[in-house]
Ligand SMILES: [Zn+2]
């Protein structure tokens with residue numbers, strides 16, 4: 251099977267895809283390639299397009315998000331280092347142009363998303379028990395294999411996720427990591443409809459999505475952020491806003507507003523400070539979920555007596571499973587979650603990453619691979 255037969259291909263593509271679909275696969279493409287950790291990216295226009303293996307699909311990435319993890323992959327500041335040379339990126343939205351010979355679940359023209367998990371082993375104790383996010387044998391997009399900062403990316407057919415009809419590539423891209431991560435994180439808080447969840451960093455790239463998922467899931471949202479983020483958070487429908495810069499006693503204010511503390515808290519910030527406060531505003535039986543990745547060695551001070559007596563839970567969460575990716579995308583397709591984003595050309599990726607490192611990015615950045 252291939253893309254050569256354009257008559258067959260036309261029959262399977264959806265009208266919304268047809269306009270963007272190029273019927274031939276070029277030999278070379280645009281890609282943002284890193285050669286050393288911490289070095290400058292090279293925007294290549296003649297990077298070879300790879301052939302998909304038997305279980306792979308070749309995806310024409312139309313739009314790709316840029317995530318904080320890309321910064322770490324490229325700078326090499328984690329103990330765990332990415333491969334080099336590397337094409338980073340793990341929020342790729344596009345459509346399939348070619349499938350490997352053993353692929354039966356997709357065909358050319360199908361709209362799909364590439365996410366952080368490129369592949370899992372399927373046979374470890376975690377894969378066997380539907381906990382693939384912590385499979386120790388996983389391959390990751392834009393880290394152990396080349397990712398979505400290119401026009402044509404090879405992905406595993408069993409791990410790409412279908413994009414719902416009507417959801418644009420630019421709205422879909424940030425859901426594939428940011429949206430998925432907060433959606434799973436909210437489930438991990440075990441907050442029920444009508445109960446309070448605290449979202450720290452609520453006006454940020456992850457936070458503004460977390461607020462919208464939480465509201466759509468029926469939770470009452472207590473947002474923490476500062477300054478002008480108040481207006482933004484209120485426009486997203488938060489039930490209460492707490493300014494961590496001006497609030498003298500943040501924990502007490504949250505305890506008062508929630509009449510006894512939040513049932514859960516989701517912390518999506520890289521600064522370790524907010525993690526230290528969180529147990530103070532949690533309700534008895536509450537759960538603190540950590541999504542951010544502060545520096546190695548950062549600690550949450552946990553009083554053991556208090557944790558026992560009040561039955562508190564502190565829990566980490568990382569990305570989400572395939573079914574959760576599908577669910578997360580459907581919230582966006584229904585219009586319940588809208589990503590605040592800016593589209594920039596892939597050729598400007600270096601500048602985008604530099605702004606991200608300085609914390610100058612509002613919402614999410616999505617890159618157009620055609621420019
Ligand atoms: Zn990510």
Ligand SMILES: [Zn+2]
Nearest residue numbers: 371374377385
């Ligand atoms: Zn596994």
